[in-house]
Amino acid sequence: MKNLLIFLLLLICGFANAQKHSSSPVKQAQKSYNLANQYISYQLFDKAIAELNQAVELDQNFAGAYQQLGDLYRKTGNYNSALKSYHKVLQIDPEFHSLTYYGLAESELNTGDYANAFIHFEKYLKYPGINENSRKKVEKYMNDCLFSQEAIKNPVSFKPVNIGQGINTTENEYLPVITADEGMIIFTRQTNRNEDFYKSIKKDENWSKAEFLSKEINTFNYNEGAQCISPDGNYLFFTGCNRPDGSGRCDIYISRREGNGWSKPFNIGPPVNTPGWESQPSISADGRTLYFVSTRQGGFGGYDIWKTELASNGSWTIPQNLGPEINTEFDEQSPFIHPDDESLYFSSNGWPGFGNKDLFVSRKVFIDGKQKGWKKPENLGYPINTFGEESGLSISSDGRLGFFASNQKDGYGGLDIYSFELPEKVRPASVTYVKGMVFDKDNKEYLDAKIQIVNLKSGELIFDDTADSETGQFLATMMSDKSFGLNVSKDGYLFYSQNFSPGANLEGKPFIIQVPLQKIEVGGLVVLNNIFFESNKFELLPESKSELLLLVKFLNDNPRIKIEIGGHTDNIGDEPSNQKLSESRAMSVYNFLINNNISKDKLSFKGYGESYPLADNSTEEGRKSNRRTEFKIIDK
The missing domain is CATH 2.120.10.30 (TolB, C-terminal domain)
Structure with a gap:
């Protein structure tokens, strides 16, 4: 009860002190002040500001009018004018009202004068009767002042460039x-x-x-x-x-x-x-x-x-x-x-x-x-x-x-x-992209094929959409530190696969590709670029799963098709070992399909060893192309 009486006494004294300059002995100045308050009630702030300027011109000691001006300028974002008005209030009466310091501090904060804003927020908090919400807001602003003063001492590089008159106008x-x-x-x-x-x-x-x-x-x-x-x-x-x-x-x-x-x-x-x-x-x-x-x-x-x-x-x-x-x-x-x-x-x-x-x-x-x-x-x-x-x-x-x-x-x-x-x-993590165009291999018509990109390690599908029906184009982003598999498919066509390891390439360099899809015909051949084995081994690596499941779906969607799975190697090592390795790898794919309910009647497999290279074995890139698994349509 005693604290409450002290609080009320201080509050009454504060208002009594402020009352000295909250009205004007100049009748015309008071009239403009009263009219401004009416305009404020209708949110006609420009007219209110004009009347208040008239009031302070007639009575230069009218602190209440200056306070009102400062509040309106602050509300409308004219912080420099608000500063002048609040300083005038304090010049007339330093203890006119606690909110003078709040308005002054917020205006200083919004004009980058963080040192003075902190001082005046601190002054405001010393007044009694400030509710908890106001106190929290002011304490937040004071933290902003402290943060800003330190940040300005450690500027970051910033050189903005106008991107030109092709885009920017008046x-x-x-x-x-x-x-x-x-x-x-x-x-x-x-x-x-x-x-x-x-x-x-x-x-x-x-x-x-x-x-x-x-x-x-x-x-x-x-x-x-x-x-x-x-x-x-x-x-x-x-x-x-x-x-x-x-x-x-x-x-x-x-x-x-x-x-x-x-x-x-x-x-x-x-x-x-x-x-x-x-x-x-x-x-x-x-x-x-x-x-x-x-x-x-x-x-x-x-x-x-x-x-x-x-x-x-x-x-x-x-x-x-x-x-x-x-x-x-x-x-x-x-x-x-x-x-x-x-x-x-x-x-x-x-x-x-x-x-x-x-x-x-x-x-x-x-x-x-x-x-x-x-x-x-x-x-x-x-x-x-x-x-x-x-x-x-x-x-x-x-x-x-x-x-x-x-x-x-x-x-x-x-x-x-x-x-x-x-x-x-x-900066965010570096991301690159693959941009491609899908078309019919024979007639060159653009195709609205299904485009899927999979994170090969996690199996997560990161892109699933269709190419543009009028242009055949697609674009998908990929993280630069991971490996991805691309699969392109369309009803009536053999699917296409490719893999990308952006980190092994120049970081951020995009992949631009052409994707010619073949109609499903006997003799049609697909290289399964996302089937992976460890060196000189034939156990399928987990990264192969997404492409193998795509092959399962393809065979289920085309139940009359029969395929031969072929394994191929480079020419490193002796020919008998390569022949055996290629056959074991083809059989691994064959067994995966059998285990996923594909009928044996639709499947066969064969190892070709190093017999049918696609590229020169004298380079690592060429040898990589020759180490491959593929399937061929043998009946439809």
């Missing part, structure tokens, strides 16, 4: 996303308050003049924005707001590229979209995990990052919050999952930063090959992050370049899109 361009081969960029352009998507194609290292993306996607009545594109450029996820088919205020939609055009957008519906607000999607490289931002219940703050998985039936699972390792009681937005599928970039004003939204990166934590959470987010550093707002970052597949929007002096007007070299410390 309008606002922002939220850039780029395909894995850096061949196409899609971004948002705002014209007359309407947001639409545009695309640009890279030609001779320069971006071509941007074009309107699609009438199927862009509308004149609604805004489209906050988009992401799959690494192959075939799927666009984006945010559409207040559309007739929407579930809530803003929903997530998807469109698929069809040749040079795009399909009509499809609302992905519940459980992802709700009557609330869902936005800012980011799709994983395999197309199976969608990250997005939502204000739905169950989160930690206003805006949280969530994820949903693509189920086997094509629907999306109930979204899961990424948890306190990513989300705070403040706001987390603009997620970008890199094609390495381990590095998540996002913006936040909750983790230690420079006062507004900063850019962060967090990495997945793996235990026994399974994800067990996220590492503590790392601020990308100064001057990538500043006292302003930074968000909307995307990263090239090789992890070298970041793309973002900024209003800088060398721009073409408004927000422009820039790229910059990402500091080594905050």
Whole structure:
């Protein structure tokens, strides 16, 4: 009871002291002040500011009007003007009100004056009557001040480059996303308050003049924005707001590229979209995990990052919050999952930063090959992050370049899109890609074949899609430190296989291939490039399983086909040993098929030793091609 009386006494004394300058003896100044309060109630802030400026011009000791001006300038983001107003209040009466110090400190924080902001936040906390929520917020801001002063002493390399007038104009361009081969960029352009998507194609290292993306996607009545594109450029996820088919205020939609055009957008519906607000999607490289931002219940703050998985039936699972390792009681937005599928970039004003939204990166934590959470987010550093707002970052597949929007002096007007070299410390794992074209071997027609890429060690399917029906093209990303198997298949054709070990190649170097598919005919031959044995042994290695199961499926789908499995070696060693080894390897494949319920009547096997080389045995590359397992159609 005694503490409560002391608290009330101090509070009354504070207000009594403030009361001296909260009104004006100048009638016209008081009238402008009262009129400003009316405008504020209607959120007519510009008119309120004009009246308050009139009030302080008539009465230069009107601290209440200066306080109100400072609060309005701060609310509207004009922090430099807010600073002048708060300093005027303190000049008139240093103890006018505790909130003068709060407003001053927040304005200093948002103009990068971290040392003074810390002092004035500390001063504010010494006043009685501050509730727990305000105290927590101020303590968070004070930590930001301490973090920022240290970070500025250790700047990171940051040299943004305007990506050119093919994309940037006098309008606002922002939220850039780029395909894995850096061949196409899609971004948002705002014209007359309407947001639409545009695309640009890279030609001779320069971006071509941007074009309107699609009438199927862009509308004149609604805004489209906050988009992401799959690494192959075939799927666009984006945010559409207040559309007739929407579930809530803003929903997530998807469109698929069809040749040079795009399909009509499809609302992905519940459980992802709700009557609330869902936005800012980011799709994983395999197309199976969608990250997005939502204000739905169950989160930690206003805006949280969530994820949903693509189920086997094509629907999306109930979204899961990424948890306190990513989300705070403040706001987390603009997620970008890199094609390495381990590095998540996002913006936040909750983790230690420079006062507004900063850019962060967090990495997945793996235990026994399974994800067990996220590492503590790392601020990308100064001057990538500043006292302003930074968000909307995307990263090239090789992890070298970041793309973002900024209003800088060398721009073409408004927000422009820039790229910059990402500091080594905050780069994702290096990712390369395979880009191919599938066509009929005989008539050269493009084929919409099924494309699958498997992590050979884990057996995990990392890409599962179809080649473009009009161009036969596909593109899939791969980690540079792992080995992968590619399988291309289509009904009526023999399948095609290939394997890639990017780490054994130049890191980050892409694989560009042509895939001619053969129709199923007697005599048709397929090299099983993803069948593996240890040197001079015939036991199948585990990495062979995915391709062997594909062969099982092929034989089940084509029940009339009979095949011969052939084993081949290089010419290292004596001929009898090579003959025996090739026959044993062919038999190992034969036995696997038998054990997976393929009839013996459909199968035979034969060892060919070193008799039929595909390449010169004088080089290791040639010998590698000659050590192979294949199958041949002998009846259909």
